[in-house]
Structure formats: structure tokens, C-alpha cells
Amino acid sequence: MARSETLLAERPPALEPGRVLAVRDLQTFFFTEAGVVKAVNGVTLGLAEGETLAIVGESGSGKSVTGLTVMRLLARTSGRVVGGSVAFRSRDGETLDLLALPEAQMQRLRGRDIAMIFQDPMSSLNPMFTVGEQIAESIRIHKGRDRRAARQEALSLLREVGISDPEARIRAYPHQLSGGMRQRVMIALALACGPRLLIADEPTTALDVTIQAQIIALLKDVQQRHRMAMIFITHDLKLVGEVADRVAVMYASQVVEEGPVADVLAAPRHPYTRALLDCIPRRDYDADHTGLKPIPGLLPSPLDPPEGCRFHARCTFAEPRCAAVEPALEAVDAAHDVRCLRWRELSL
Ligand SMILES: Nc1ncnc2c1ncn2[C@@H]1O[C@H](COP(=O)(O)OP(=O)(O)OP(=O)(O)O)[C@@H](O)[C@H]1O
């Protein structure tokens, strides 16, 4: 029954009870002068309400483009969604097909139901307005509060994200704040309307280690308090165990493994995940903050992805068939998926 239902339910995509997001076989390509950049090429992932999913992978693997596609923030680029579906449950409990939603409706959803934060807070903050004006404005628009009430809510949000002396800071312009403070303000702005899903794209990469730990603790705290789901994008596998319930490992525009953090980190089923884990420096403090030492070889070009398994050229376990047959994402168990022809026989 489930099988025929899946076929019938292509549009609108179905969402199981308790799930907030389901991305299925997503393909987002950029049509550039150099050719077609297949930035996201078969990404499948899902998220339960209140859950945190980390997306981890090397630079250029398609993590940000996946987030931007869910937010539908690619309009000003050459990027187009050429396949797949994104189902999202709105706060009214309605299942929405985000890829088919009219732009006006999507605009209402952004901020109200889904918010995204970035590495660089200045990309979200307007340098011309005080932080208080920006947060209050968002509360006014999305929640219909009057000026006084919106200002009060902005103040309590600033307090919640750990900004001391919010009465003074609410009048500051973004450039008058430190990097860590600006990141807190961006989080407050994202929380202003109580989103059900927060997409955090490397929110701590630009910060020093101490501030990074504070921001991670803050994100975990607000995530639990507001009972929102979170997608935490990072190239730093060390952070994954700290923030996430589940992890999706991306390689060359695809999810190659997805599962509960404890399972994936302790018993990875994909050779790429194993390689990533082996690259984590053993020292607690990683002087250059990169988190990972590179795996030998290069990520294949998204202009011309290889045949077969995307990872085969760098994989110590590759067999001839790995260069010819593209593996599907298969279920290791009910909660854990892997995209490798040899997963059943390998002990990693
Ligand atoms: N606007 C764009 N036009 C053309 N290509 C793009 C555009 N944005 C991203 N890409 C390409 O899409 C691919 C995936 O990029 P993406 O930013 O998603 O990687 P990422 O995994 O987030 O990497 P990083 O860790 O460096 O942020 C890359 O090859 C990138 O060059």
C-alpha cells in the first residue's frame, strides 16, 4: 500500500506525522557560462519536529545550496531546481510543497515559519537601522504587534540571546557590535517570529573558539526552548556530536549517509564518513580551526560528476563496479541510510 501511495502522492509530497521537513531527490543546478553546475544532485533528507539535523561535508559539496533551495533564495542566481520535492509542515499543520508555493506565500513563510542564519551576520542585518528597529520591525510585520509591544518583545529576545544591557544595545547599529554580538542579534532576529525550522549555515565558522562554543550553546538552548527543528550546516564534524540528533553526510552534491549522530559517528557505514572521522585531529584544540585535515584527492567537479559512486576515485574500498554503478540511498535500518554498493560487506 505504501508503495502505490508514494507513486500517487508525487504532488503534493506527503509528510509523515511528526515530521516538519522532507527533501526528496532534490536537484539544484546553476546554469553558468562554464556549464551546468550540478550543485545539489539527488539530496534526500528529513527532519522531525524539534529535531536537529547536521549537514556535514567538504567545501563545495552542496550544503549551502541545499539550505538556500529549501528557503527558495536562489532567484537572483542562475540556480534552478530541476528535480525533486520539498515538503514542509506549516505552523497551521498544513503540508506545503515549498517548490510549488507562489513567491508571495513563500515570502510570508520566510521568517515566520522558516528562518535562516549565516556565517556573516552582516548579510542579514541592515547597516542603516539599529538592531532594535530591525527586530521590532520583523515582529510588527509577522505578528501584527504595535510599536510598544514589538519593542518590548525585541528587548526580551535580546536578553534571551545573552546580550547584556539590552536597553542600550537595542539602540546600537550593527557595526557598533562585536562579531559574537552580531551573531546573537542575528539569532534574535531569526527567532523573532518563532519559526518551526531554523537553518543555520556555518553560524560559528567566523568566530574564535570561545565565542563559537557560546553561540552553539545558545543555539541549542533556544532550539529546545522554542521547540523548533534545526538544520545545522557545518564542515566541522567535531561540532556535529555537540549540536545534532541526526547527521546527513554530503559528498559531491549528494547525501551519502544519514542517521542518528551516535550511530553514524560510532559505526559509520560509508567509507567517506569513515575517512572524515579519521581526519579529525586528535588534539582537543585545533589551531587552524579547519576541523578536518583533507582526505587525499579532490572533490569531483560538479560540472562533470563521475560515473558510478561519486567517491570511488578516493575510496580505499573501491572495486571496479563502483566506477560503473551509481549506488542508491539504502536503508541500513529504519533510521540509518547509506549510499554505497559495498555497505553490507564492509566493516569500517
Ligand atoms: N550562485 C552560484 N552560481 C554558480 N555556482 C554556484 C553558486 N552557488 C554555489 N555554486 C556552486 O555549487 C556548489 C555547491 O556549493 P555550496 O555553497 O552549496 O557548497 P558548501 O557545501 O556549502 O561549501 P562550503 O563549506 O564551502 O560553504 C559549488 O561547486 C559552488 O561553486
Ligand code: NI
Ligand atoms: Ni556553504
